[in-house]
Amino acid sequence: MGVHARPAAQIVKIASKYKSDVYISKNGREINGKSIMGVMMLAAEMGSELLFKIQGEDEEQAMAALVELVNNKFYEE
Amino acid sequence: MNEKKKKNPKRMIRLQGIGASQGIAIGKVFLLTGDIIKVEERTIAVAEIEKEIKKFKRAVELTRKELAEIQIQARQRIGKEGEQIFDAHQLLLDDKIINDATIEKVQSECKNADFAYYKVMQGFQQSLENVDNEYFQGRLADIRDVKRRLIRNIQGKEPHYLNNLTNPAIIISNDLTPSETVLMDRQKVLGFVTNVGGKTSHAAIMARSLEIPAVVGLQDITNVVESNDTIILDGNQGVVILNPTAAELNKYLKLRDRHNEITKELSKIRDLPCRSLDGKDVDLSANLEFPGEINSIITYGARGIGLFRTENLYLAKSELPSEEEEFEEYYKVAEKVSPYPVIIRTLDIGGDKKPACIDIPEEDNPFLGWRAIRFCLEKADLLKKQIRAILRASVMGNVKMMIPMVSCLEEICKTKAIIEQAKAELRAQKMPFDEQMELGVMIEVPSAAIMADVIAEEVDFLSIGTNDLIQYTLAVDRGNANVAHLYKRLPPSVLRIIKQVVDAGHSKGVWVGMCGEMAADPLATLILLGLDLDELSVSPAMLPEVKRIIRAATFEQAERIAEKALQMKTSDEIETYIRNVMATRYKQKNLY
Numbered sequence: 001m002g003v004h005a006r007p008a009a010q011i012v013k014i015a016s017k018y019k020s021d022v023y024i025s026k027n028g029r030e031i032n033g034k035s036i037m038g039v040m041m042l043a044a045e046m047g048s049e050l051l052f053k054i055q056g057e058d059e060e061q062a063m064a065a066l067v068e069l070v071n072n073k074f075y076e077e
Numbered sequence: 078m079n080e081k082k083k084k085n086p087k088r089m090i091r092l093q094g095i096g097a098s099q100g101i102a103i104g105k106v107f108l109l110t111g112d113i114i115k116v117e118e119r120t121i122a123v124a125e126i127e128k129e130i131k132k133f134k135r136a137v138e139l140t141r142k143e144l145a146e147i148q149i150q151a152r153q154r155i156g157k158e159g160e161q162i163f164d165a166h167q168l169l170l171d172d173k174i175i176n177d178a179t180i181e182k183v184q185s186e187c188k189n190a191d192f193a194y195y196k197v198m199q200g201f202q203q204s205l206e207n208v209d210n211e212y213f214q215g216r217l218a219d220i221r222d223v224k225r226r227l228i229r230n231i232q233g234k235e236p237h238y239l240n241n242l243t244n245p246a247i248i249i250s251n252d253l254t255p256s257e258t259v260l261m262d263r264q265k266v267l268g269f270v271t272n273v274g275g276k277t278s279h280a281a282i283m284a285r286s287l288e289i290p291a292v293v294g295l296q297d298i299t300n301v302v303e304s305n306d307t308i309i310l311d312g313n314q315g316v317v318i319l320n321p322t323a324a325e326l327n328k329y330l331k332l333r334d335r336h337n338e339i340t341k342e343l344s345k346i347r348d349l350p351c352r353s354l355d356g357k358d359v360d361l362s363a364n365l366e367f368p369g370e371i372n373s374i375i376t377y378g379a380r381g382i383g384l385f386r387t388e389n390l391y392l393a394k395s396e397l398p399s400e401e402e403e404f405e406e407y408y409k410v411a412e413k414v415s416p417y418p419v420i421i422r423t424l425d426i427g428g429d430k431k432p433a434c435i436d437i438p439e440e441d442n443p444f445l446g447w448r449a450i451r452f453c454l455e456k457a458d459l460l461k462k463q464i465r466a467i468l469r470a471s472v473m474g475n476v477k478m479m480i481p482m483v484s485c486l487e488e489i490c491k492t493k494a495i496i497e498q499a500k501a502e503l504r505a506q507k508m509p510f511d512e513q514m515e516l517g518v519m520i521e522v523p524s525a526a527i528m529a530d531v532i533a534e535e536v537d538f539l540s541i542g543t544n545d546l547i548q549y550t551l552a553v554d555r556g557n558a559n560v561a562h563l564y565k566r567l568p569p570s571v572l573r574i575i576k577q578v579v580d581a582g583h584s585k586g587v588w589v590g591m592c593g594e595m596a597a598d599p600l601a602t603l604i605l606l607g608l609d610l611d612e613l614s615v616s617p618a619m620l621p622e623v624k625r626i627i628r629a630a631t632f633e634q635a636e637r638i639a640e641k642a643l644q645m646k647t648s649d650e651i652e653t654y655i656r657n658v659m660a661t662r663y664k665q666k667n668l669y
Contacts (some may be wrong), residue, residue: 007215009165036168037175037201040216041397 008039014065020056027058033066087306087320092295094270096315097281099618100290101333102268103326106306107246107255108299111138114228119189129183133190134175136230140170143226143236144256151259155286162219162255162279169223175201191231198224213433215278222254242266247308251299255279263287268310270317272296276366277388280385285370292317313618339621347378351624353606357632360612361624362417364592368406371413378624380477381417383540383614385410387424387463391432400462407470415474420517420540420592421467423460423492425449425481434543435459444548449482454491464499471511478514479540484522489535519592521545526574529581539582540614543593547571565648567601567655572643576608583609590614600655602626607639629663 015022015033021032024042026049031038034053042050050070054062121129144166151159169175175197182193202220205213215254219257229236242262248269250257258280261269266289274293275281283293302308304321308331309318314626318325351361362383363374372380390398398406411419412629427448431437453460469477480492496516503510520526521542533539548555550571553563575591582589590612595601597615602623605613615623638658642651 009161012168013164032174035172035174036165037172037220040213041201041204076273 007037008043010069011039011066012036014069015062017065018054018056018058020054020059020062020064022062023055025051025053025054089322089325090301090319092298092301092319094292094295094298094317095274095276095314096291097274097276097293098284098289098291099312099616100268100288101312101329101336102247102290102310103329103333104245104247104267104308106304106308107248107300108302108304109248109250110178110299114195114225116191116195116228117189119441120187121183123187126184126187126645127666129190130180132193133179133183133231136190136227137170137176139230140223140227141167143230144170147256147259151255154259159259159283159286165219166223166256169220170227191228194231195224200613206223214273214275216256218252218274218279221252222256224321225254227254242519247310249302249308253280255283258283258287261289263288263289268292268312270295270298270308270310271298282367285373313616320593335622337343337619339625342621346621346624346628347376349624349628351627353627353630353632353635355631355633357606359606359610359627360590361498361620361627362420362612362614363617363620364614365410365419370412370617371410375413377617377620378616379414379417379620381414382410382419383590383612384479385419385421387422387429388426388432390425391426391434392430397434397459400466403463403466404469407467407476408473411470411474411476415419416640417476418477420477420479421470422479422481422519423450423463423467424453427452444545444554450480450488450492451482451484454488454495457495461495461499463477464496465503468496468499468503468510468514469508471514472509476511476514477517477538478560479517479519479538481519481542482522482545483518483520483532484524484616486528486531486596489518489532493535518555521549522595523550523574526578529578531586533582533585533587536587537590538587539578540612541575541578541589541591541593541610543571543575546574546593548593550574566595566598566650567604567642567651569643569645569651572597572604572608572639575610576639576643579608579610587611597623599623599626600652600659601637603630603655604639604642604651606630606632606633607637609636626663 012034023030024039025031025035026042029042031042033039052063052066138233144163148160148163153165179190179194179199182188182197183190199222202217205217216600242265245265245267247267250269250346251272252274253269253271268290270291271280272295280292281291281293292310292311292312292315295317298575300315306320309326311329320466321329350358352358360380362381363377363379363388364384364385365371365374365382367389390403407421414434425448426432426435427437428443428483437447437452464478467476470476480489483489493516501508515537517524517536517540518532519542520529520539522545525532526546529539547564548566551568552564553560555561555564579589588611591605591610592614596605596613599621599622606627613623642654645651645654
């Protein structure tokens with residue numbers, strides 16, 4: 001039905017697959033990308049530019065997966 | 078000795094809410110107050126801390142198991158979408174930030190675990206509560222659901238499941254969580270009514286899937302009713318009636334039986350044409366609110382979508398949908414209803430509809446303010462994006478576009494200029510679209526109705542929106558209790574306007590439809606047939622009833638009935654007249 005897009009859940013699910021720390025910021029506010037509560041708080045802010053900061057042993061894979069998620073519009077049907 | 082005061086019979090109360098799921102239910106109230114959790118603040122001994130943390134972790138595990146079971150139910154009863162809702166619940170349960178903060182609070186402040194968790198969640202909830210839109214209200218329902226479940230498990234209390242209900246009842250509650258809704262036993266839960274919620278809340282979506290009638294957004298109904306009160310729930314109109322009088326009860330019992338009968342007869346009538354006895358066809362289509370409702374609309378026998386409200390693509394989101402997203406939604410619907418038409422209405426926001434993703438200023442008089450096409454013409458990029466999406470979807474079937482709230486010709490000309498720009502862009506980008514896509518306007522402002530002949534020269538069709546047309550013509554706000562009685566079902570002034578619009582449209586060779594509530598009002602059907610409307614777009618549940626009335630009448634009779642009604646002086650006079658006609662012709666008394 002796609003009424004309630006679930007991008008927040010998608011981000012968290014993917015971020016949690018990786019060992020690296022994932023931080024997302026918007027309007028200068030930064031949250032842990034593995035926390036759904038954090039991502040929801042971020043989503044409550046106006047604006048649509050997200051900055052991903054990823055650090056750790058599998059940072060490249062994690063970044064690639066998140067970029068793919070965003071580019072695929074969160075795999076919405 | 079205390080003498081028990083004999084209670085006066087309770088007064089009938091009628092309350093208007095939001096119809097979240099169609100159908101009529103009549104029964105006893107089951108007041109669900111179990112959703113209020115009590116948490117006490119205690120200071121624990123340092124030696125107890127480890128035990129308290131263990132208790133918390135065990136409760137998380139237990140909750141995880143409960144959620145997994147609910148998720149299975151959700152998948153079976155609602156499908157993939159239901160399952161996904163509980164994905165988010167699992168993530169909330171495992172949220173490291175929340176759980177670490179809770180443990181930290183237990184350790185450093187020596188607090189009991191349920192209190193610590195409650196406090197942590199409270200903090201997050203408060204920052205989200207300030208966000209005034211439906212999307213985040215929905216997320217809050219998720220948060221509350223998980224919070225209650227986990228606190229109950231920390232406290233070691235038994236779950237109160239609604240399916241433990243002994244007798245069939247109508248549930249009244251402040252709010253229903255997604256998990257409460259998904260576990261509802263269709264045999265025991267006749268319907269539900271809540272203080273909070275909107276059409277897109279999870280509880281509402283699930284109620285529609287489970288076909289449980291529901292009215293939401295009643296604000297403080299939990300303070301008005303008591304358990305075992307008799308209540309009528311009309312999910313079609315979004316109305317509940319408490320302690321109905323015998324007459325009211327009788328009326329609704331008949332309506333409910335009729336509704337059930339119709340549901341049974343549905344299979345017989347659904348594939349039959351909407352044609353009068355003397356062969357006059359009316360295009361009977363349905364109003365579509367959510368793309369997900371498309372399957373049930375087809376089940377009800379709609380031949381097309383006469384009004385696809387696009388607001389919900391925006392209202393339920395925290396960010397603007399992209400052109401691709403819009404295109405895909407429209408494309409899917411067009412594909413599903415093809416070869417029948419779908420009329421996509423451009424964004425009708427402002428007034429009482431304010432999406433979070435668009436900034437609309439507060440206004441003193443929003444219904445006379447910056448809304449619908451007035452707003453969109455100022456935000457030309459937004460409008461052009463939507464028009465591009467609609468045009469692109471037009472390759473998939475029979476797509477038409479409709480502009481809401483038009484009050485003068487200039488607005489149509491400006492919109493057409495933007496349509497031409499969009500078409501030129503698409504051609505340049507080699508993106509296909511239907512060059513002949515029909516354009517129509519909604520006639521819902523009296524000035525547009527009066528100028529309908531002029532407007533008709535610019536467009537391919539007119540569709541009369543009766544809700545606003547009545548409100549603007551009578552200058553009555555239906556939501557204002559002091560003047561609501563002035564809002565009528567069949568005002569003679571509005572019937573005259575409708576006739577004028579139909580005649581104006583036909584004189585210019587364009588077809589004229591109707592998509593407001595009046596189109597679905599069985600009391601209006603014969604008049605509308607007689608006034609020669611070409612199309613009626615109604616809420617899906619009313620489709621069979623309207624079709625049945627038209628199939629049992631002749632156009633010629635209907636013309637005479639309409640003519641007679643138009644000579645009458647008051648709405649009450651017209652209503653009485655039509656009721657009599659229905660009683661003799663259809664052997665149905667006081668049904669509507």
